Amino acid sequence: MSGALxxxxxxxxxxxxxxxxxxxxxxxxxxFWLAVVLAVAEGLIVLFGVRPYYVPRPSVVIGAILATPxxxxxxxxxxxxxxxxxxxxxxxxxxxxxVLFFRARALRELVFPIFIVSQTIPVIxxxxxxxxxxxxxxxxxxxxxxxxxxxxxxxxxxxxxEGVDPRQExxxxxxxxxxxxxxxxxxxxxxxxxxxxxxxxxxxLALVGALVGEWFGDTVGLGVLLLQGMYNExxxxxxxxxxxxxxxxxxxxxxxxxxxxxxxxxxAEQ
Amino acid sequence: MPVATHHKGSSEPASGAxxxxxxxxxxxxxxxxxxxxxxxxxxxxxxxxxxxxQPGEFVTVVGPSGCGKSTLFNIVSGLEEPDAGGxxxxxxxxxxxxxxxxxxxxxxxxxxxLPWRTVIDNAVLALDVEGAxxxxxxxxxxxxxxxxxxxxxxxxxxxxLSGGMRQRVALMRTFLFKRxxxxxxxxxxxxxxxxxxxxxxxxxDVWQTHKRTILFITHDVDEALFLGDRVIVMSARPGRVKLExxxxxxxxxxxxxxxxxEFIRLKRTLxxxxxxxxxxxxxAPGADGATTTEVR
Ligand SMILES: Nc1ncnc2c1ncn2[C@@H]1O[C@H](COP(=O)(O)OP(=O)(O)OP(=O)(O)O)[C@@H](O)[C@H]1O
Ligand SMILES: [Mg+2]
Numbered sequence: 001m002s003g004a005l006x007x008x009x010x011x012x013x014x015x016x017x018x019x020x021x022x023x024x025x026x027x028x029x030x031x032f033w034l035a036v037v038l039a040v041a042e043g044l045i046v047l048f049g050v051r052p053y054y055v056p057r058p059s060v061v062i063g064a065i066l067a068t069p070x071x072x073x074x075x076x077x078x079x080x081x082x083x084x085x086x087x088x089x090x091x092x093x094x095x096x097x098x099v100l101f102f103r104a105r106a107l108r109e110l111v112f113p114i115f116i117v118s119q120t121i122p123v124i125x126x127x128x129x130x131x132x133x134x135x136x137x138x139x140x141x142x143x144x145x146x147x148x149x150x151x152x153x154x155x156x157x158x159x160x161x162e163g164v165d166p167r168q169e170x171x172x173x174x175x176x177x178x179x180x181x182x183x184x185x186x187x188x189x190x191x192x193x194x195x196x197x198x199x200x201x202x203x204x205l206a207l208v209g210a211l212v213g214e215w216f217g218d219t220v221g222l223g224v225l226l227l228q229g230m231y232n233e234x235x236x237x238x239x240x241x242x243x244x245x246x247x248x249x250x251x252x253x254x255x256x257x258x259x260x261x262x263x264x265x266x267x268a269e270q
Numbered sequence: 271m272p273v274a275t276h277h278k279g280s281s282e283p284a285s286g287a288x289x290x291x292x293x294x295x296x297x298x299x300x301x302x303x304x305x306x307x308x309x310x311x312x313x314x315x316x317x318x319x320x321x322x323x324q325p326g327e328f329v330t331v332v333g334p335s336g337c338g339k340s341t342l343f344n345i346v347s348g349l350e351e352p353d354a355g356g357x358x359x360x361x362x363x364x365x366x367x368x369x370x371x372x373x374x375x376x377x378x379x380x381x382x383x384l385p386w387r388t389v390i391d392n393a394v395l396a397l398d399v400e401g402a403x404x405x406x407x408x409x410x411x412x413x414x415x416x417x418x419x420x421x422x423x424x425x426x427x428x429x430x431l432s433g434g435m436r437q438r439v440a441l442m443r444t445f446l447f448k449r450x451x452x453x454x455x456x457x458x459x460x461x462x463x464x465x466x467x468x469x470x471x472x473x474x475d476v477w478q479t480h481k482r483t484i485l486f487i488t489h490d491v492d493e494a495l496f497l498g499d500r501v502i503v504m505s506a507r508p509g510r511v512k513l514e515x516x517x518x519x520x521x522x523x524x525x526x527x528x529x530x531x532e533f534i535r536l537k538r539t540l541x542x543x544x545x546x547x548x549x550x551x552x553x554a555p556g557a558d559g560a561t562t563t564e565v566r
Contacts, residue, residue: 171376171378174376185395266429
């Protein structure tokens with residue numbers, strides 16, 4: 001990113017406005033291509049006479065959403081809150097545990113295997129239990145989201161912290177840096193690129209967790225809309241729910257990527 | 271750590287050149303190293319290294335590659351402990367190497383700038399670590415930019431700088447960490463000849479205004495003579511002091527000093543000593559290349 005600015009006395013403010021403009025431009029381009037793809041899909045469906053039972057025309061799906069927007073908007077907001085809550089808590093916990101494991105080797109050897117075993121349990125099996133524990137609440141969905149999120153974050157945090165240049169650590173120590181200063185001034189910033197790789201993955205997983213959580217019983221949410229569509233064999237409703245899910249997933253991923261671009265502006269150079 | 275004695279100079283290897291001519295009692299040495307050894311597994315990097323550094327002195331260290339120069343700096347900066355039996359005395363007191371962490375200003379062989387910090391923020395890194403007030407530290411650094419040839423570049427990131435500028439930022443970081451003793455490990459090693467000469471003259475200016483004690487590693491005999499009050503030539507591994515050469519060239523030293531007869535005479539003495547050692551380290555059975563690959 002900053003490679004294009006070599007030797008020009010441009011500084012952060014300019015780089016930042018560029019960083020903010022570029023995603024906007026990309027967003028517009030993305031919208032354009034989405035419209036093209038939808039138009040082509042529409043054309044092909046009409047051309048080959050695909051039965052709406054398999055794939056309805058995009059215009060019909062969009063029309064269905066616009067005809068009764070309330071459940072979709074409500075579902076979107078509900079699932080978004082669950083996902084965000086699960087994602088944020090999973091990210092914080094994942095980073096925290098990563099740091100803890102990095103600093104306390106013995107603890108890591110003790111607990112890490114348990115984490116791995118916990119991750120091999122399919123989330124579906126776990127979901128029933130969570131609903132028992134937390135009842136049919138937003139927290140229950142967020143908990144499942146959290147469960148899917150924290151582990152990749154922990155692993156990558158650990159990876160990033162252990163990948164710090166030992167010569168840079170030596171330099172910091174020669175300044176008399178405490179272990180805390182070492183962490184805040186060198187190790188965490190160095191690990192940020194790795195951490196964000198996991199956060200992008202986790203943003204997608206968090207949405208899966210929230211949707212699955214809703215299948216264990218709820219009245220609002222995109223997962224609920226999917227289930228209702230399925231029971232009523234309402235193909236258009238299913239596709240409409242899928243479209244809104246895609247919007248939510250892409251939006252989250254894009255948001256995480258944008259924060260990454262802004263925070264990890266130096267890239268993974270060195 | 272063994273109890274240190276106040277005996278001085280007797281163990282200096284006398285290979286023709288004079289030991290420092292400071293009157294022994296007048297000024298106590300800032301740094302006093304006695305019988306330092308350091309062994310890494312099968313490799314002995316340092317063997318019985320003994321030297322003293324007076325306050326305000328500019329001492330340059332030359333020696334064949336792999337003779338333990340960086341190892342010596344790692345000990346003096348507190349990052350590594352010497353083998354048992356070695357004595358480190360700093361400001362008159364016998365210390366463990368680890369006690370020197372935070373008390374010596376160390377510039378490693380690479381610039382090691384942090385890519386997420388601007389020039390200013392990299393320069394004040396040591397002050398940040400110390401917990402100095404941020405604003406005052408930054409202002410101080412900003413005021414020093416012109417002196418370090420970085421005027422107008424304070425808010426740039428390291429990836430936007432040339433190699434020479436990065437090196438100057440690293441030097442600025444070292445100078446801002448105000449400690450009496452500065453350790454510079456081949457600071458100009460990666461620079462082209464022209465930039466290097468400029469930087470040498472500039473460093474002498476800065477040293478004269480900031481009045482610090484400098485220990486400076488280099489591969490380059492001309493650089494060692496041009497900069498130093500005294501040159502320490504190290505032997506092939508295990509590194510010890512092979513020769514100490516006082517450099518009596520008047521200061522400030524003009525660029526032409528390098529072609530003066532006195533300079534050339536000193537250079538001949540040094541080159542002789544270094545070549546002998548370089549030959550040894552080249553012919554030795556566990557020569558650098560072989561052992562290094564084995565160790566890593
Ligand atoms: N941490 C370490 N572990 C094992 N061996 C080491 C370590 N540090 C240094 N050595 C070995 O000690 C020897 C001296 O290394 P050192 O880096 O001090 O040499 P140097 O004189 O600085 O070389 P150069 O001029 O190439 O920088 C080398 O053979 C090196 O492989
Ligand atoms: Mg070295």
